[in-house]
Amino acid sequence: MSDETKSIHEFDFKLICEYFSGMxxxxxxxxxVTSKALSFIDNLTNESKIADIGCGTGGQTMVLAQHTSGHITGIDLFADFIDIFNVNCRKLNLQDRVEGVxxxxxxxxxxxxxxxxxWSEGAIYNIGFERGINEWRKFLKTGGFIAVSEASWFTEKRPDEIDRFWKDAYPEIDIISHKVKQMQQAGYIPMATFVLPENCWMEHFYALQVPAQEKFLKKYAGNKTAEELVKNQRHEAELYYKYKEFYGYVFYIGKKI
Ligand SMILES: C[S@@+](CC[C@H](N)C(=O)[O-])C[C@H]1O[C@@H](n2cnc3c(N)ncnc32)[C@H](O)[C@@H]1O
Known part of the structure; x- marks a missing residue:
């Protein structure tokens, strides 16, 4: 495998956490987009219990918290992200009903x-979409909702370069209709799906990485892992600019029956 197509999972996770934790x-x-996805969900009260799985530092969780009144638990594998999450909760005075674990x-x-x-934005791929929606269903009340964003193909066919990249990074990437079918098979009513607009990638993700990359490369000058991580992120961004008609993130919202 060439450096260019190396998966992010092969890099040192501690370094990845540091790279992303500033964003x-x-x-x-x-x-x-978080608010739009939430607009399809109509069962929430002060008593509601919400889980944000793979919450990272909580960018979307804080938005959820500001638009809902129940209790939210954010879960992430990485303690460094959860520490930042809980600091953010306190800054926004949400610590009584929002906690990161x-x-x-x-x-x-x-x-x-x-x-x-x-809730799970850009994270269910870690367990796999189909496994995640099936395994997590038992935790939901009947009539409860699931809302996840997931990398998806927009077309039946696409150029080889991007097809190979994604099949290596996340073989479960698929067209939207297949993902909707998987939701139905798992026991959800598909309530809505929508494509995340390009600004979610360009402005809110890749553009913010540019200054972070400069800082990171300065701090870790000569560190091969750090250099490779940045190179990989830049490559991913270039691929997105080149092939954004063929793939993107899609929000899938389902109701447990
Ligand atoms: C692409 S990030 C998305 C983070 C956040 N939801 C957002 O949209 O900004 C994926 C997140 O999944 C977390 N993650 C990876 N594997 C996980 C696991 N097995 N359990 C829980 N979280 C995990 C990562 O630490 C990371 O925070």
């Missing part, structure tokens, strides 16, 4: 039928 979001998204999405400790809403 408001660790994946493509925006407050507008370290945990893995494949070993969640919720009770069956405890949750009203499961």
């Amino acid at each position: 408001e979001r660790q994946g493509p998204g925006s407050s507008e 370290v945990g893995s999405m494949d070993h969640l400790s919720f009770q069956n039928e405890e949750l009203d809403l499961i």
Whole structure:
């Protein structure tokens, strides 16, 4: 495998965490998109219990918290992200009803039928979309919602370069209709799907990385892992600019039946 196509998963996670922890979001998204996805969910009250799985430092969780009144638990594998998450909660005075905990999405400790809403932006790929929506379903009450964003193809066919890149990075990437079918098969009513606009990638994700990359390369001058991480991120951004008609993130919102 060439350096260019090396998966991000092969890099040192500690370094990746540091690289991303300075950014408001660790994946493509925006407050507008989080609010839009939330607009399809109509079962929430003060008593609601919400989980944000793979929450990172909580960019989207804080938006969720400002538009809902129940209790939110953010879960992420990386303690450094959760530390920042909990500092952000205190800054926004949300600590009484929003908390970040370290945990893995494949070993969640919720009770069956405890949750009203499961949220996950740009993170379910870590367990795989199909496995995630099936395994997490038991934690939702009947009538509860799941809202996840997931890399998806926009076309049946695409250029080889981008097809190979994604098949290596995330073989479960698929066209939207297949993902919707998987939701139905898992026992959800597909309530809505929508494509995240380009600004979620360009402005809110890749553009913010440019100054962070300069700083990071200065700090880790001569460190091969750091240089490779930045090179990989730049390559990913170039691919996005080149092939954005063929893929992107899609929000999938389902209701448990
Ligand atoms: C692309 S980031 C998205 C973060 C955040 N939701 C956002 O949109 O900014 C993916 C997140 O999944 C987390 N993650 C990876 N594997 C995980 C696991 N097994 N359990 C929980 N979180 C995990 C990563 O630490 C990272 O914060």
